[in-house]
Amino acid sequence: MIGLGHYLILSGILFSIGLVGVLRRKNLLMLFFATEIMLNAVNIAFAAISNHYHDMAGQMFAFFVIAVAASEVAVGLGLLVILYKKYGTLDLDAYTVMRG
Amino acid sequence: MENLVYIALFAPLAGSLFAALFGMSKKNIITGIVTSTLIFISFVASAILFSHVMTVGPVHVRMMDWIMAGDMLIPFGFLVDQISVTMMTVVTLVSTVVHIYSNGYMDHDKSFNRFFSYLSAFVFSMMVLVMSDNFLGLFIGWEGVGVCSWLLIGFWYHKEDVSREVNPSISPSWAANEAFIMNRIADLGMLVGIFILYWNVGSLQYDVVFAALPNLSDGILVAAAVALFIGAMGKSAQFPLHTWLTDAMEGPTPVSALIHAATMVTAGVFLVIRANPLYSMEAVHWVSYFIAALGTFVAVFAASMALVNRDLKRIIAFSTLSQLGYMFAAAGLGAYWIALFHLAAHAFFKALLFLGAGNVMHAMDGELDIFKMGGLKKVMRWTYLYMGVASLALSGIGIAGIGFAGYFSKDAIIEVAFNEHTYVLWTILVLTAGLTAFYSFRQVFLTFHGNERYHALGIHPHEMYGYVLVALSPLAILAVVAGFYKDWFEHFVTKLLPEYHMSEHTHHIAWILGLLVIAFAVGGIVLAYIKYNRGLKRNEKLERSFVYRLLSNQYYIPIFYEKTISKPYAALSRFSWGTVDQKVVDATVDGIGKFIKTTGDTTRKIQTGNLSDYLRWMAGGALLLVAIAFVAFKLSQGAH
Amino acid sequence: MVMIAFYFFAVLITLLFLVTVMSKNVLYAMTSLAAGMVLISGLFFILGADFLGAVQLIVYVGAVMALYSFAMMFFDMSKDVKEKNGSAATVFVLGGAIALMLVVVFSAPVIGQGVSSLYPEAAGATNPQAVGLVLFTKYLVPFEVAAVMLLVAMISGIILAGKKMDASLSTTEEEIPEMTQGGEK
């Protein structure tokens, strides 16, 4: 039988995949993709917990996460377009202005 | 009336702040005029309050709650009663004269405005001191006058340090520091006294504290009395904390007149008078007796040093010291109102004496050595008159109920000493009266009579500005007539202070005693006349004698202090600085700084400006946090 | 049946997301991500969160990812993405460690005690009804805030991207020197 643990572990694994993406990718668009993966992973956990406890709160949070993701896309893509106009690339390394 | 209290209190502050606005700019006569006017307003307010207190009674105002911490409630209140209103009037009157005088005296000083700012600030502090209705407010004023005194003694801070042989005070800034540090030592005692009172009474309001005194144990009363008197000793320059007062003569002469003769140094006496319920307690009678004995000792001690001194201002300073001794003697013997009366009378003629000395100094281009003066009465007629009057007052000349101010106040003190059967003290005080007369007139004759030795120095003395001389006249008049108000004053202040009556026996022989004192005083004057009227004849043998050198070196006390306290303390400080501070404290602090700097240098590389790298650090941190949270959760679960 | 579906979805989603993360081709990444999201909605349906599944499809797949792909057209996505993936080891160790950590945390027997349902599902209501009941009562304020947030995001998106829209995106050459100036200091 599939229990809460299964979903949570799947969620954890997907989250880590997203994290690896965030850490590994230098392309901003890819970073955004990886972020979406992380958000989705969390949503799975929310839905699973909601189902496990028969409580709607989990789903509510998932809705708000989706709303946040939608806002993030609107603003983030606007920024991406501007950055691309300015630097001609989406590579994070190209934006390094500070010298540590 | 409340408004008058505030006007009297805050007018000097307003003047000070006004002058401070121009503190760094060039001399501006307006600051002098404005501050003088404001002080005068304060004087007028004080005078009105005086009459109010006399006719109606004390005024007690509570401006605001000052400190409220837990059970501690100390309001910012002001009490205008017989004692404080006397002090207020004296302080503001002398201050007004000194302010006006300073307009002339500081005429050529480039820090003219700054001077007035300090001077008015001092008056404000003094007003807070005398007007406060609690010990803490008194302490604030106490510290305020201390700071102002420091500022004013060191007013010419730019003067270089010189050796003790050239100038016993070394330099104005040195003298300022000495005064301040000595006062700090004494203030510690004062603070302890305040703490003792608060600890045992739970309040610092005068009325509350004094009402609670009978309930306190003897030990506490003695401790409080001693501790408070230590504070008074510092401010009033009693032995062994006396050396600063003569060195304080490094300050401008108006300062010496105002602070180190008329007002601030009397704060100690004021404290004892103010705390008379405490010092009147049976339990502390030997403390009071000690105060009287110390006062008497200081009176003769200071007078002896004045005998041989050549510095015009220092002689007056020693005489101040001596007179403070008289006041303490009176206060210690329980004759508080006489102490207060002497305080007021002394303020007038001592301020006059100092300001006269200032005139001389001004005329002599800053020269203060009386051996280099002589014959000045021709050019400085008014000053001669003023100083003569003041010296007569100081010497206590007068007979059969007619005489100068000092005659009434000082004789009363001597009488008290006799009345209390403390004949040793009485003897010394009588003797001191003679000494006082001698050194006062030694100075007068050496300055104004005899051959004109100043010609050798190429100095052309000239009289002070007219308005300054006019401004001094109230002091001169008061120095002459203040004594006639003795009975009236007694009637006024004994509403608050305990009355003091001579015994029948003393009363009977009072005229004999008075005559004896006068005889000593006149004897002193005559001696001085014989010795110095014709001019200066230096006796080399006498000057080389041990006693003479002992006296002129102030009993070697400043040197003794320097050798036994200052030098070892400096050595200790140097050791602490070199070893403890630099090698331990500083090294630790520097080590922390270095550690942080090194950490910063090392970890700076983290901050590459590359977002990817940041993300990695963030992920590492997140991992760490999750791990810690998990472990902590597990541990807490295990604990349950 | 549910088990099969779950494992089917789980394996597929994991694989697709791995493709997203590892692929050099943006088109592959985007496609696999969108597909993964569709499959995640499948998981939601299994979990009985029908409405959430539909929202996931409509918003994530229909709007969010579509916006991404639309934005991709602004950038030159025909070539493979060239990235300097410095120390891959660090990344995978970090990711792996977090995965391990999460798995350990989730598999640890800590779940369950003392947790009670805060907003229990209304009995007999279908999922959308249950969602509506909670969303418009307990979560009304967050809901409105989310609405405002979306509005703000929309406006900011318009302003950010809409500015100088007439300037050609393909002719960024004249701006490149400026960039290298900043970069080579």
Add this chain to the structure above:
Amino acid sequence: MIHEVTWVGAAVKALIALLLVSAVAGFGTYIERKVLAWMQRRPGPAHVGPFGLLQLAADGIKLFTKEDFIPQFSNRLIFSIAPVITAGTAFMALAAVPIFPDFTFPEWIPLLGGVFVPSIASDVNIGILFILAAMAAGLYGPLLAGMSQQNKWGIIGAARTAVQFLSYEVVTGLSLLAPIMLVGSLSLVDFNDHQAAGIGSWLIWQQPLAFVLFLIAGFAETNRTPFDLLEHEAEIVSGFVTEYSGLRWGLFFVGEYANMITIGILASVIFCGGYSDFLFIPGWLMMGLKVSFFFFLMLWVRASWPHIRPDQLMWLSWKVLMPLAVVNVVITGIVMMAIG
């Protein structure tokens, strides 16, 4: 009598739907050509078979035998997946659409005797949302197709796809919101039941504006004239299908027609009474007639209306249709509250 939905029944329903729609999609081309020809006063396909009916077969053979060509620089995988997505999502949407009433196979039919066939293959209780979601997912077909082919026209077509679908999805959703509020359910079966009382209970009378909006948005979502900007020959050659040929192109074609039928069914079920019996006409026939009418309407519009420009498309969506839809929702809400 409550019938158990067995997987056999569901499979039968799915199969029927698939076959029917596939057939109609094929047959639709013939009808389209005939109708257009009729409207333009020309014969249309007339030479192959009776009334040119076999033209369909001829076209099929042509498509099958055409070279399956993949451009050199395109992304091969995505290029081949894209048409499948279009067709797949179209049929996924159909899974939640009731095409005909529930029925049970008569006992006399071998194997299937007594099997209950539901009106909806999968009765998810969020039916409408699911259909919208599936159709939304359908935009990936054209999008990926356009982006994968390394062709300027393709990219432009893909961009237009994204813009057009995203914009009109909003209108579709908002316009359906008002009927949903009236019915109080997302299930299409409930919609059907709501309007079972006869022609007077059809929602079209209560929600004429929503109906019109839905229809316009539906035209746009199915890429029909006057909104067929994705593959507008005059401007961008063939848009996202520029590089496609043969069966892959055919899949797009099937998907498009399936979507047209879905829209037609939705319009019928949501606004026009669905598959309820009408007087003497049985429900399944009624349904066929309504869908046919909507199909015909689409062709009619194609024959009568010109294309519009992309900016007009956006203008229409965001400045006309969407505000109208919002106003409609608000008014519906107010009226519902007033009536209680």
